Amino acid sequence: MARRSDHSREELKEMAIAAGQRIIAEEGFANFSARKAAREIGYTIGTIYNVFESHDDFILHINVVTLRDMAVFLEAKASGSGQQVIKQLAAGYSEFAKENYNRWSALFEHNLPEGQELPDWYNDEIKKLFYIVEKHFEAVVKNKKSVEIAAKTIWASIHGICQLSLTGKLDTVGVKSIKTLTDSLVDNYMRGLVS
Amino acid sequence: MARRSDHSREELKEMAIAAGQRIIAEEGFANFSARKAAREIGYTIGTIYNVFESHDDFILHINVVTLRDMAVFLEAKASGSGQQVIKQLAAGYSEFAKENYNRWSALFEHNLPEGQELPDWYNDEIKKLFYIVEKHFEAVVKNKKSVEIAAKTIWASIHGICQLSLTGKLDTVGVKSIKTLTDSLVDNYMRGLVS
DNA sequence: ACCTGAACACCGTTCAAGT
């Protein structure tokens, strides 16, 4: 059957991605399925595969929206300077992750098969996100190479603290809040960096 | 049918877990299924549910073995003292994660539904793993509370660096190796800690 | 008591066949 053309290819993509975002946000990544998204937008599963290359491709298109939302959120939080802004970014990251737990954790519950690399348009969004951190190190660290290393180290470390804390994998018996750990990280790392 | 009793309940559990380990190691977490594990041990899916509470429970039993293997691996690597041993642990963590990528990433690709906490027997294994790091901080840091904070911060940070690096989510264009970042972390954090 | 296997309600992926 069919050739409804109610929506353009681009419209279909956007509708499917929006539906996917809603499903992941409300039901979690484990309960997401392409069929469910198709049902939500009133099309059949065949249409999803007409518009996306594969299940993985569909998920990457959903996740990149989360990445973009996170970049906007972090930009708005980074108002200070020097060490203070790094703490704001750490607080911002953990706040975003907590408030958007299902969407945020989908970013890491989904991985491409071993050996397969993320597409450029996805990596570009990671790069933008990371650059928000990097630019604030340029005032503190002189050497350009060192800026990149410092920014990547801090960024990945903050992520690790949030990841293990929020997924309950940091032996939470000690009741250390995320803030205690990110403060410890930023305070000591930055002190070591400038000394 | 049936009451074969070829194997005791405990034997069945161990066989199923071993099969699960093999499937995840060879095919990745995304391609693991309880049915596949059942087939591998020559039983039906019903038997899996006879022996495990649920799919999540089965996965946790598989993942806890990886946690135990990792603890043994890390213990063997931590031969130095002070700052050197922290670097050995960082190198050990990334080595284990790289050499056992599929098993290691299953640890984080699987998360319980929001709000549900990890069982005690699983948390205990995390605690043991973490304690390997913690005990090496006791020589460096006096205050007992500070030891725990420092150890958790470093542990989570090392994990974050490995996670983003190995899953390709650290914008690898800059070709920063894991070692560069963990060295930067340990060097600066420790310098800040003792100054 | 132990294990099966069918039943149920799902999946991702492909593609011939309709409009």
Next chain:
DNA sequence: ACCTGAACACCGTTCAAGT
């Protein structure tokens, strides 16, 4: 050209029915 829907080979979960 666009979309469908059936087909295929799978899932997790439950449970009556066999031995």
